Amino acid sequence: MGTVIDLWVALPLYSPYDSFPFVTNHRRGSFIPVTGGISHGGGQKRPGNLAMPTTRRRIFDKLRANKDIRRACGFQSSIFRAFGPKLFVDYVNHLQPLFEHDPSLRHNFSNSILPTVTFNLGPKSVTFEHADELNRPLGWCFVTNDGHFDPRKSAHLYLKQLKLVVEFPPTSTSAFPSAVIEHGNTPLGPDETRYAITQYAPGGLFRWVKYGFKTSKQLLAQKGGAALKAMYDGLPGQRRADGLDLFSKVDELASDHAACFSK
Structure with missing residues (x-):
């Protein structure tokens, strides 16, 4: 993002914070999430557009139409294409037939391959340690930070299995497989705020x-x-091997790009 987008200020629909009509305490933290896009799992018989109340829909549509947010979501997809070309093509090969098969499914952003987005509207979006078990296990989750905080002291991204704690400044973006790596954020200071844009894909799709x-x-x-x-499932261990093969090593990126996109 070229400038800091304060999502809360960008949405003057409800003020003050405690009048916002959503439950803010949930298993991932105490903040306001608004999620839209395509979902499949948890007993659904087929993929569908995530339903939401009218008020939440108004807020989601306002966010989705924001040019800076669209740019940020397109940037996340571009990161995916740049650093995971084989996996990106695998997403195209699965999601394009999905949308062709069911024209009622709505894509959030024309400049992003990722079918689902969550806006964490804070004002203190600090996530508890968790894994997103319904996301595609080998898929990447893209998180773009925003808000007003000191990244040297607050809102670090921690990745449990990797034993990493990473400074995560406003307007920066991270990408990691959120279904298999437990992750969260360190606390904010009393006067600090944090918001986030997260795109991902449910594994059920x-x-x-x-x-x-x-x-x-x-x-x-x-x-x-x-x-x-x-x-379809293959032999034991085959899906894991096939999934790992979709990840590019640094010294393979140039040749993988040529193989994937030079046609």
Whole structure:
């Protein structure tokens, strides 16, 4: 982002903070999240657009239409393309058929491959340690920071399994597989604020496409479904190996880009 976007100031729909009509205490922290895009999982029979009350929809649409936020979300997608070219193409190969198969699904941003976004509207968006288990395990979660805080002292990003604590300044962006790495933020000072834009992809979307636009249960219910599922799933350990192969090493990035995008 070229300038700091104070999401709270950009949304003068409700003020003061404690009059905002959303529950702010949840398992990820005490702040206001607004999520929109495509969802699949948790018992859904098919992918669908995330439903939300009218007030929340107004706020989400206002955020989605903001040119700076659109630019930030496009930048996140560009990072994905630059540093994960093979994985990016795999997303295209799964998500493009998904949207073609069901035109009712709405894409958040025309300049981003990622189908789901959460705006953490603070004013103190400090997340507890957690993993996003419904996200695609090998997929990346992109987080763009914002707010008014001293990044040398506050709002550090910590990644538990990697044993890393990283300074995370306003307007910077991180990318990591949030389904398998537990993560969170260190606290803010009394007068500090933090907001965030997070894009990601639910893992169920990819499974739905792989299974021929069916759930696992629907696939198994059809004739020959068990054999088809076994074929799609592959041998034990194969999905892990195939997933790791979609990650590029630093010295492979140039050749991977050429292979993926020079057609």
